[in-house]
Amino acid sequence: MKIKKAIQIQLGIYRRLLRNELPAMVFLGDGRTATLGDEVDPVVDEFITGMRALLDLPQQPAVRYSHSKCRICPYDAHCRPDFEAKEDISLLYGIHGKAAEHLAEAGISTISQLAMSTVESIPDVPYLKGNKRKHRAILQAGSFLSGKVFQLNKAALPEGTWIHFDIEDNPLTPDRERHVYLWGFLVPAYTRENFDYVWTDDETGDYDGWLGFLQKIEEYRSNYSPLVLAHYSNHEKATIRQYAERYAMKNHPTVTWLLGDDSPLFDMQNPVLDCLVLPLQGYGLKDICKHPDLVNFQWENEESGSQWSVVQFNRFRLETDLAEKQKLKTEILRYNRDDVIATRRLEVWIRKLFL
Template sequence: MSDTAHPPGAERRPVRITSQALVQVADCRRRLWLANLTRTPMAPLPEHVVVLRERAREHERAVAGRFADLAGPFWKHDGPLSEVAAETLRLLRETRRPIWRGALVSADGRRVAHPGFLSWEGDDLVVTEARLALRPDARADFALQLAHVRDLLVETAGITPARFDIVNGEGETLVVEPATEARYASVVRAVDATLAEPEEPTELRAHSNCKRCPYYEHCWDMAERDGRIELLPEVQSAHVPEYHALGVRTLADLVALDPERLPAGPVRGSAKQAKVVASAWIEKRAAWLQPPMLPAGPLVWFDLEGDSLGEKAENPIYLWGVALELPGAEPAAEAIIAEMGADGDRAAWEKFVARANAILDSHPDARWVHWDAFEPLWIERYAARLGAPEGFVKRMKSACFDLKRVLDRCVRLPLRSYSIKHVAPWMGFEWRNPDSGSEWSVAQFHRARETDDPTERERRVAALIEYNEDDLWAMRAVWRWLREHAPGAPGPSGGA
């Protein structure tokens, strides 16, 4: 059992099946178990999540304005759960007032729901939720939460809702079907089974799924101590059962594995590479596959900062960062910041296009070094939406050089992820603000947009620019490491 579990005989808070628990068990049983049965420390909420929650609350308040004579909100406002549940039932049975964040509690007290809004259209009850998602009708987790409300309304009030609405982040009201009764019952059983387990589940999801979880450090630090094969990006989650069936659970097991024991196909092919990476992990070294092909000549370090809402945002890309490096000269970072709103978005794009064209004209052989596919993708999207000079997109795509792709092809590192935030520190680079990151960046931009204090806005924009500069220099550090440490490399030297 986790060393942070409740000690035997210690008083526990009631473990209830909530909408959140239903989503957690479908996503990660281990998170549900840790949240309800242990005192395992949770990481503080990232500022990006805080911003999203604030926006969600604002959105819900805006939806509340659509209802006249609204009762509530009750949840976390008006007294003990039992009293709120009793008042919710009274309002449903004796009035036609809409209810904001009431409480529904099953007869055994184990299942609890706090529906956003319950309102009447004649004799028909309508359940309405407010969600920032733009396509809530495509979300299985939302359908499950609606089924939870449906089941509790039937049990507690004897009312089957006539309709389930979700008001999305653009204010559109969409009719959404709840999950089937069979699906809901299955997930409830899964929650019960998970919470009945005496030991902490050991499952480990893909790093991209886990990194935003408040228990990320707990689970992944434990996996690293135990040397589990799931640490390797080359070991896909879907393939883990096949490895386990052969008794392969640790990196040492993987190094000793004969891949021919695995079924022919993708698993066997990836296992051969995974063995190489497992050795690198155990020995804390790089495992070279081939020398990197790094072009000579001028370089442009290229990094964009974008809103998580993508093309639905007012400023999908709010910072265009470049740094031209000529042979024998130190690069200087340049940041083009989008002013708030559509006009600012267009102006920033036009400034970037003008600067990029000037570099392309002056240095036609320069390569624009970026990390993964984000930058070229957004050049195409902006050109399609706002226009660009003839041939601009083609010239930029020809000049772009994906440094992550080169890294993936030539070397394996003892890292949980090949994000630049993991790779560059392993090579000795440090961001000036250790708390910065892509989601942190989005939060800074939104805070800067919302504040009426020009000094505060300037401070946050300056922090954004510093972070983007460090992203550029992080790529430069990776480039230099590849050039200096590859087999047959001449060793450290100046410049990029």
């Protein structure tokens, strides 16, 4: 099995820093693990030599912004002012660093220049081809500069009673595929008290949790027809598919309904991506909801997030003190409750926008 080079380097360096002879263990997310030992030394040496050469340069090398890498990089505060001062096009959502390079060669090197461009004046460059993408890039530049929201199309939202849905799963599930420890819902009238969920304490309850989820869906189906099960991103649907395969239940009537042509599942990220251009660098649920000029919904626990939830759940699994265990569970439930309240607020915000 081939482990990504970046992970080989990262773990190889940790082993070296720790002066540890033990192999590093990689959790592959599907229940399997892999180990990395001395065999990764050549790529680690190559990386360290390359880094030393960079450090010896008299000037900082030219770089482009990458939202996924820079926002979690400890040097973000150092690099960002320079990107912003230059109005680097790679700061924009959907603009790859390579596209920014090619646009600069074509004379479009700042966000202002891109905002003033026309679709016809932008050449086809890698990662930015076709009128639709170019039109979006121009609006994204305008939105970045002005803070305005642009509407591309009218969002078509399905009719019915909406129930908001979000899951929390554990990529560190020992010796098996990831376990969904929490299937969370927000039902009408959409207040905090209307949070509903299926919880399992550990992976031994995986099957029961899945059955509990299917039962909940059937309850909602009979109480709220037609039902819309709204979620943000494809993760919920993909997870239902994985569970159906895991327990050989693809033909279960609830599963065929959830995954079939008349599915009640509705991914709210689709209308956002298809219909809106927002003054954001990422189109995740938290990016949109936390922004004070957009949805402006704040999670009760500012530190919470999906990775935070995984850490709390793994602490919960190991905790032996019952009071502490209950406290951890309550915090995880609150976080998931805020996630589904956020998708509800997003729904309301989108409806207002398209009135």
